[in-house]
Amino acid sequence: xxxxxxxxxxxxxxxxxxxxxxxxxxxxxxxxxxxxxxxxxxxxxxxxxxxxxxxxxxxxxxxxxxxxxxxxxxxxxxxxxxxxxxxxxxxxxxxxxxxxxxxxxxxxxxxxxxxxxxxxxxxxxxxxxxxxxxxxxxxxxxxxxxxxxxxxxxxxxxxxxxxxxxxxxxxxxxxxxxxxxxxxxxxxxxxxxxxxxxxxxxxxxxxxxxxxxxxxxxxxxxxxxxxxxxxxxxxxxxxxxxxxxxxxxxxxxxxxxxxxxxxxxxxxxxxxxxxxxxxxxxxxxxxxxxxxxxxxxxxxxxxxxxxxxxxxxxxxxxxxxxxxxxxxxxxxxxxxxxxxxxxxxxxxxxxxxxxxxxxxxxxxxxxxxxxxxxxxxxxxxxxxxxxxxxxxxxxxxxxxxxxxxxxxxxxxxxxxxxxx
Ligand code: UD1
Numbered sequence: 570x571x572x573x574x575x576x577x578x579x580x581x582x583x584x585x586x587x588x589x590x591x592x593x594x595x596x597x598x599x600x601x602x603x604x605x606x607x608x609x610x611x612x613x614x615x616x617x618x619x620x621x622x623x624x625x626x627x628x629x630x631x632x633x634x635x636x637x638x639x640x641x642x643x644x645x646x647x648x649x650x651x652x653x654x655x656x657x658x659x660x661x662x663x664x665x666x667x668x669x670x671x672x673x674x675x676x677x678x679x680x681x682x683x684x685x686x687x688x689x690x691x692x693x694x695x696x697x698x699x700x701x702x703x704x705x706x707x708x709x710x711x712x713x714x715x716x717x718x719x720x721x722x723x724x725x726x727x728x729x730x731x732x733x734x735x736x737x738x739x740x741x742x743x744x745x746x747x748x749x750x751x752x753x754x755x756x757x758x759x760x761x762x763x764x765x766x767x768x769x770x771x772x773x774x775x776x777x778x779x780x781x782x783x784x785x786x787x788x789x790x791x792x793x794x795x796x797x798x799x800x801x802x803x804x805x806x807x808x809x810x811x812x813x814x815x816x817x818x819x820x821x822x823x824x825x826x827x828x829x830x831x832x833x834x835x836x837x838x839x840x841x842x843x844x845x846x847x848x849x850x851x852x853x854x855x856x857x858x859x860x861x862x863x864x865x866x867x868x869x870x871x872x873x874x875x876x877x878x879x880x881x882x883x884x885x886x887x888x889x890x891x892x893x894x895x896x897x898x899x900x901x902x903x904x905x906x907x908x909x910x911x912x913x914x915x916x917x918x919x920x921x922x923x924x925x926x927x928x929x930x931x932x933x934x935x936x937x938x939x940x941x942x943x944x945x946x947x948x949x950x951x952x953x954x955x956x957x958x959x960x961x962x963x964x965x966x967x968x969x970x971x972x973x974x975x976x977x978x979x980x981x982x983x984x985x986x987x988x989x
Pocket of ligand 1: 595597731898
């Protein structure tokens, strides 16, 4: 299979207004949550991207009926007949593991293989599995498949060794119908968890504390049919702002939750951008040249790991030396050799990257290595002198809805060439 590519003519300042799509990382667990409702759930503002498509494919395989019209989907989960996630779909993305919690919550049984997804480090699922055990679920492994089974799920206190986003979501999904109360301590506090819980509570679940590090789930008997609109994507918002920053641009984002991107806005301001937040909008005006800043990735409300490569890309042309520390995932610097082909000056040692700002990048043929790393190459291409070809953009299409249309609306020259 030949992969698709973006061809970008660099050097145009981004200008104009653009609307941020629905959140990828909120959509995935919320689509999984619809498995728990033995009826119909309507979801709005679901981004039309590869990762949501795969998740819906799995739901159809399980027996759900899915109707889709643009960003609205209707899922009928009444007649689910299967309790296993097929390996070929599981392999396509890591977050399919979230479906295990939802299937378990409904049927007390689920089978799946080790999850796939972007290769950005070890990404184990030990925290998910040990939490399942605490809920009274038996786990057995057989030739790469994991089967989880129990007579009933029993509410329990689960203290996470690390505030894992996926494990927190999986525990919530598995505990909605549990007997008694589940309490998660050291829970992840990401806005996507708050969105999942808002949706589940609208369906009739009893969950408190989302957005803090202690989440309490009181088991209920059943859920009800609802409609829910997914929050906007904070990483897409940050990516578009960084695209404006690297091109000396001036853009307005239609984005209603600027509080989700505070650490990103703070770093962009520190780098010399003028940022203002108005009702439903975020405005950014970039300086002639950005200033170097240091970044340390942390769980929310710290600087998000998903923005590390994207901001790093903008800093390749900043004045001075920036230092980045990646604390969440190992192996999240695979985009660096590609940026170097464009003239970036970056050295890596362990989890630290040091970026010595250059005046200008030059266009080159570069290859996406993962979703956010791929986005960082697109940004570099927008600012570079000459033409940049970003190959293997299937990674980027997993998580950004209509990226090239949005950038084109803002004045970029970018076209997508489909592979075969
Ligand atoms: C989610 C996001 C991803 C983001 C990440 C961190 C989705 C679909 N993906 O991924 O975009 O980059 O949060 O904000 O929402 N870990 C373990 N054992 C486990 C689980 C995780 O050691 O059982 C480790 C991971 O290897 C990693 C860290 O914990 O080093 C964070 O992972 P986690 O928060 O679980 O990320 P995801 O839910 O996979």
